[in-house]
Amino acid sequence: MSDKKVLTTNNGAPIADNQNSRTAGPRGPVLLDDFQLIEKLAHFNRENIPERRVHAKGSGAHGTFTVTNDITQYSHASLFAKVGKQTPVFARFSTVGGERGSSDTARDPRGFSVKFYTDQGNWDIVGNNTPVFFIRDALKFPDFIHTQKRDPKTNLKDPQMMWDFWSLSPESLHQVTILFSDRGIPDGYRHMHGYGSHTYSLINEDGVRTWVKWHFRTEQGIKNIHPQKAAEMDGANPDSAQEDLFKAIEHGDYPKWRLYIQVMTEEQANNHPENPFDVTKVWSQKQYPLIEVGVMELNRNPENYFAEVEQAAFEPSNVVPGTGLSPDKMLQGRIFAYADAHRYRIGTNYQQLPINAPKCPVHNYQRDGAMRFYSPDNAPNYEPNSVDNAPKQQPQYAEPPMHVPAGTMDRHDHRVDDDYYSQPRALFNLMNPDQKQLLIDNIVGSMKNVKRDIQIRQLKHFYKVHPDYGSGIAKGLGIDVDLIKS
Template sequence: MSDKQKRDQLTNSSGAPVGDNQNSITAGSRGPTLIQDVHLLEKLAHFNRERIPERVVHAKGAGAHGFFEVTNDVTPYTKAKFLNEVGKRIPVFTRFSTVAGERGSADTVRDPRGFAVKCYTEDGNYDLVGKNTPVFFLRDAIKFPDFIHTQKRNPATNMKDPNAVWDFFSLSPESLHQVTILHSDRGIPATYRHMHGLGSHTFKWTNTESSSVWVKYHFKSEQGIKNLDEETGNRIAGENPDYKTGDLYKAIEKRDYPAWTVYVQIMPLEDANTYRFDPFDVTKVWSQKDYLLIEVGRMVTDQNLKNYFAEVEQAAFSPGRFVPGIEASPDKMLQGRLFVYSDAHRYRLGANHEAMPVNRPRTQVSNYQRDGFMRFDDNGGGKPNYEPNSYGGPVEDPNSKPAPFEVSGYADSVRYDESDHYTQAGDLYRLLDSDEKSRLVKNIVESMKPVEKEEIKLRQIEHFYKADTEYGQRVADGLGLKVPEYEL
């Protein structure tokens, strides 16, 4: 009897068998994701409700208020009003965070960093929910709950579990690019001020002529990039687990205001069909030689918090919070985040979380949503709570509709057409100097040593080897393992 025959069949919560737990149901191979994928929705909704009351991910964070100022004319690309005039300023709130640790964990651990910006615009709030790396471990949201489970605690021991971490990575080769970045020098930023922020996903900008382009966001730190080595990060974690939180607060307190120059890469819509990588695959980057960085503006954080809980803990960011002129792309990871982030806030903070001071738009809100926990305004008074109506209630603005884009194909659980998980990870490895390569390999080896199963180590080494033979060989040597004859 084979190993698969011995294992229980995967089912959903109602006991029905699951046919595909790796790929969301999309309209064709590119998407977008379909709401009829009830397994995906159940999986994400259940995942959001696993912890109370802290965030399931990004629980440990710091934040500050500031402003964004437009420094370059980007009106040929987008009709977003807050970007329509050079010199225009809007208030922003920015939250920085770790990903895997609990609220009381250390903030100098090896982990990606969240980089979320809430823009208070005249058309309502726009949230850019990014991080400090250009890629992610996954490219389909259906795998996100499983990935985060591996980063949390073992259900039996309640301890972090390197077996689960590397078992998942080794069975998910699309993670290799982010794994390489994570274990490089960039894996532990020295402070939140000394790291870049990236939107990671592809988004769509549409101008007043209804012409659209694909975009990626880059926030370049004006403080420069500084990182910590493993030993220093661990030492600070033991001595001062809130080191980065304190650093941000102290910098603003002494008026050494952190700032980032904001750029975008612009891709014509038609290039998405011919570019050498799928531009909607969040495990890949666009070459900056192919699509140059275009300056947009400057973000400055110049005001500290008055109350941590009211501002950082109650801040609710969602990648689905757009303004006219900025829209989603078919990126499957983004498509899942459009649902799961706001659903997490509705669970954690309540249906009316957007009325909380830190989340409240700086413009009038007019809709037909009523009641719910924590409703603390006049609840719409006696105005109609349905639409359409004949009593002067708010109506749609056709100019605010997202620009259409063509989709095609069968509704099915479809993986990305692109299966090259190795080229960009290998290119990154070869860009590193010899000392950086040595530190990368050392960090990976130290992380993999506790893994109990040799087959997991060998499976992961194969991914390193396919990215670069030297990369794989050095990790294998560090672990005292012989590299099998891999087919390249």
């Protein structure tokens, strides 16, 4: 019998595959019977109290979203009903890996989340300032975030953990290239784009579903911070992004983002050479050009940070009629994980808090629980019932069926495509010489104390992206380029 330790679930059952969620076919949706995924995400959400496990350090503001272009051919959502319609919003920006007291100038993706208080319920876009992510399967999310947190023995941030994981997860190359580029440290929150990142869906009045990508493009222009300047700012004011956003709004300099979509028909998706639900990849804007939707303006600061920012709860499961989800494996995991994290961190009735409460009537049969604000008078807590005027289901709001590829229910390997390199290569080729050198210098600085075998493993990936990319980093680390060409 082997002396190797067997990976198990919490009840001691051996795990055969810790890389892939169970899905209905290779591109199909994640299955609820994947108890391994549920256990992993549920335990991860409960590891820390009381701050957010990720996106702990953040800033927020109130504002409006105004429709500027008719997209009713794609969606019957009420907030898009006509040009000029205005919807109140609350947006929260954040770093990802740091704690609540961490620096606003860390090299880290930035969370970019918006809650639309529509007249048909709250709709949330919960994304980042990058169009892609490091992983494509939610089963790996706890593992990935552990590498961004502190070593359980030393309680220190450790590049060794990051690069060990990334070098064994080549699907991360696209996001790693963005993270270590000049856009890895945005100059505050006003000067960065935002993305839904995942593929979502819109549904029109005829029940036709269209796949979409959401893009918020800053009207203030992109501004980034050089690492040396970031270190200086961190020492002088670790809350520089919070201060910049708050003061801009306080002085009437209201930041704006123009919202766009990319659209892909179901037929186009079925014939797309790449998986259109893979969050580690983007859609070509030449093939799927940006279509303007409207403008978001932030024009009011919170009156109480804890009540309005710290207790704000965003979740991709908040959809409204005319909007929808997709079979994206990471998105499907987040649908469970975010709401579960809020129930744990804030309480089961977190959606009744003023910052999270819809601005339209809410009628359901949920009752009681800690911190329950209200319950309907003289109403039952079960359904179906024969009580007059009790809430009843409305079939007209049903989504059209979502077709999934025929296939077996199994843990399908998400690393069968082999194309981890073309999109990072396209991004690298878009950079000018100064941007390429800064990217290389940033990675050298991060990898310099990582074990040599991990350096070489990762460098082989960079070299496959582009020889100049891999050899430039190898030179900075003092590694013979011949060692990474294989």
